[in-house]
Amino acid sequence: MKITISKPVISVDEINAVEQVLSSGYLAYGPRAREFEKLFAEYIGVEHAISIVNGTAALHTALLALGIGEGDEVITTPFSFVASSNAILYVGAKPVFVDIDPATYNIDPDRVVEKINDKTKAILVVHLYGQPCEMKALREIADDHGLFLVEDASQAHGAEYRGVKVGSIGDIATFSFYATKNMTTGEGGMITTNSEELSKKIRLIINHGQSTKYTHVVLGYNYRLTDIQASIGIQQLKKLDRLNEMRIRNAKFYDKKLSKLSGVETPFAPGYVKHVYHQYVLWVEERDGLKSFLENKGIQTAIHYPMPIYKQPLYRELGYEIHLENAEKASNHVLSIPVHPLLTEEDLNKVVDMIYEYYEER
Numbered sequence: 001m002k003i004t005i006s007k008p009v010i011s012v013d014e015i016n017a018v019e020q021v022l023s024s025g026y027l028a029y030g031p032r033a034r035e036f037e038k039l040f041a042e043y044i045g046v047e048h049a050i051s052i053v054n055g056t057a058a059l060h061t062a063l064l065a066l067g068i069g070e071g072d073e074v075i076t077t078p079f080s081f082v083a084s085s086n087a088i089l090y091v092g093a094k095p096v097f098v099d100i101d102p103a104t105y106n107i108d109p110d111r112v113v114e115k116i117n118d119k120t121k122a123i124l125v126v127h128l129y130g131q132p133c134e135m136k137a138l139r140e141i142a143d144d145h146g147l148f149l150v151e152d153a154s155q156a157h158g159a160e161y162r163g164v165k166v167g168s169i170g171d172i173a174t175f176s177f178y179a180t181k182n183m184t185t186g187e188g189g190m191i192t193t194n195s196e197e198l199s200k201k202i203r204l205i206i207n208h209g210q211s212t213k214y215t216h217v218v219l220g221y222n223y224r225l226t227d228i229q230a231s232i233g234i235q236q237l238k239k240l241d242r243l244n245e246m247r248i249r250n251a252k253f254y255d256k257k258l259s260k261l262s263g264v265e266t267p268f269a270p271g272y273v274k275h276v277y278h279q280y281v282l283w284v285e286e287r288d289g290l291k292s293f294l295e296n297k298g299i300q301t302a303i304h305y306p307m308p309i310y311k312q313p314l315y316r317e318l319g320y321e322i323h324l325e326n327a328e329k330a331s332n333h334v335l336s337i338p339v340h341p342l343l344t345e346e347d348l349n350k351v352v353d354m355i356y357e358y359y360e361e362r
């Protein structure tokens with residue numbers, strides 16, 4: 001049996017919850033979605049959580065709610081899934097990429113400061129692989145320069161920075177519940193904020209800009225989550241801490257077994273963060289050989305991500321011609337190995353054994 005890089009954890013809880021919604025006759029945004037929002041806000045430790053169709057729409061809406069648009073610059077990481085940067089393009093603003101910290105793969109706060117100018121409106125950070133960014137430094141920079149801080153927490157449900165959950169530190173944060181994430185609704189997302197004003201704007205934007213029935217005060221969208229998805233989300237949220245603990249346990253196993261192996265480096269997480277290992281990412285000196293070896297042994301791996309965003313054809317077309325050393329290196333050396341909660345002890349041993357076998361055979 002193939003060991004896959006991700007696997008959603010779905011049980012009779014989710015199946016029963018969906019069945020109840022389907023039988024209730026209420027399928028669209030309704031009581032289950034409101035309940036999911038309330039529970040999610042409580043879990044993250046924020047005043048407001050607004051459910052939404054997916055994590056990309058969440059980023060789009062967050063930037064719209066902050067009033068970011070044409071002529072504005074948003075400082076962000078080039079080493080992420082493309083959606084975090086595309087959202088900046090959606091609102092007509094310019095993504096300004098700064099390099100990452102090679103130890104954590106997250107945006108380097110020192111590099112952020114260098115790029116701030118009169119046009120800068122926000123810093124959009126991504127807690128990559130489930131590892132929180134340096135939020136203390138980033139919050140200070142944002143406050144010192146009057147910038148909004150946006151957290152893309154799509155990969156970091158339940159992750160903590162100095163004892164505080166990510167998603168509660170920025171002015172706005174976004175989450176994705178895509179099928180491969182630490183918790184899922186199939187497709188889905190959430191926006192969190194402590195600002196009542198922003199939360200009202202967000203609710204307008206995601207519901208056709210409708211203030212009262214058939215009165216549309218701003219250009220809005222239909223970005224609503226359904227009760228069907230929310231009912232799955234409620235069950236997933238109940239399990240999230242347990243599932244994250246299983247990811248952490250798997251990661252620790254790999255750390256112990258692989259840290260002494262030369263040719264690969266295990267992930268670094270400072271003691272004051274709770275890394276929730278959306279991905280377990282090795283730094284591999286010669287990646288492609290190991291990747292195909294594991295693939296042949298039935299172990300699926302992945303590269304998150306094979307190029308910095310500014311190198312994507314779309315961004316080339318837009319005129320980006322930059323070179324950021326650490327992001328480039330990371331894209332050439334990272335390899336994600338399976339860390340999801342459904343891995344058995346046998347699976348974990350097999351992954352470790354096969355990696356050793358690869359290095360012994362060379």
Ligand SMILES: *Cc1c(COP(=O)(O)O)cnc(C)c1O
Pocket residue numbers: 054055056057080081083084126152154155175176177178187188189
């Ligand atoms: C998954 C992801 C998104 C997009 O979320 P969707 O729900 O797939 O739209 C955005 N940013 C990051 C970092 C992600 O991992």
